[in-house]
Amino acid sequence: MQILVGSLIGLLAWFLLRFLLMGVYTVDQNERAVKTSFGRAERVSGSKTTLDDPIAEFLRPEERSRYSYPQVRVIQPGGPYFKMPWESIRKVSIATVTVNMALDLEDPQANDGGARLEAVTKDQLNTGLSGQIRYRVSEANLYAFLFGIKKPFVHVMAYFVSVLRQRIANFEAKPVALPTVSDGAAPAAEAPLAGSEMTGVSINDLRKNLPDVNEYMERECKATPARYGVIFDASLITGIDPPPEVESALAAINTAHNQVSSDISLAQAGADQRVVQSRRAVEIETLKAQAEVEPVKALAAELASLHRAGPNVLGAYLRNVRLALYERAQQVFLEAGK
DSSP, X not given: OHHHHHHHHHHHHHHHHHHHHTTEEEEOTTEEEEEEXXXXXXXXXXXXXXXXXXXXXXXXXXXXXXXXXXXXXXBOSEEEEEOXXXXXXXXXXXXXXXXXXXXXXXXXXXXXXXXXXXXXXXXXXXXXXXXXXXXXXXXXXXXXXXXXOSSHHHXXXXXXXXXXXXXXXXOOOOOOBOOOOOSSSOOOOOOBOXXXXXXXXXXXXXXXXXXXXXXXXXXXXXXXXXXXXEEEEEEEEEEEEOOGGGHHHHHHHHHHHHHHHHHHHXXXXXXXXXXXXXXXXXXXXXXXXXXXXXXXXXXXXXXXXXXXXXXXXHHHHHHHHHHXXXXXXXXXXXXXXX
């Protein structure tokens, strides 16, 4: 009997010790936690999903039903908190992590040890990319991070790399517009600059348009909080380099392209100058013709006015003009009557 009582007392003490001590937990400042009961995460009141949160605004219409996750109750930093024995706590760090974009979380030796990410351009040139990305867990979608994906960081990094490679493979630079003539005349219509497409080397376009590539990646990654529960704070591509075996050939192509571009620019400047000079010459000749015509038009208008004044006015005017001419003439030749 005493053994049975002792066993019951020991069992009760063990249960109380586990219930009281093992059920107390805290949450650090850089952590968030979710409580599960028999494996089911505790939801917020109602049937709200991530589609009711602003993070879902960047999802495409066909993705909304696929990435509809329940909103769970998030335990904020602090404590001590208490949980029942059948409950468990899933803690997540929300600290921002900065990694090399070439890092493979499953194989650290891949991509030259996480230093260089390979991608193929539209002209089939195998190039290397380097840069960094910053990401953190989305507090608004912890369900997707904890329960939606087995390895969320690996999945999100793979998503980023696939989007980046797709952009590199299809990137085309914007056409360069012709300069306009600003001499007061109507501006010339914009058109692609002749020879701008003769480079055919997309790596040059990528190097010149790195800000556009970075902006594209930021736009494409705005939906990752709703999809995977991970926020990309920033992504910065800092280097795009060809393989060493084509570096010299690419340098020669760039030199030739720069020479062609320089010749085209000089020819365009000369043509613009000749156009401006021709317009100036036309304006000068037009003004000269107008200067010669205006006195004749004024004289004709004056004679017409005199003619309208009466039948004898025009004859008197001509007689006065003739007399004024006689006063200044030294000799006068008159036609003799026949």
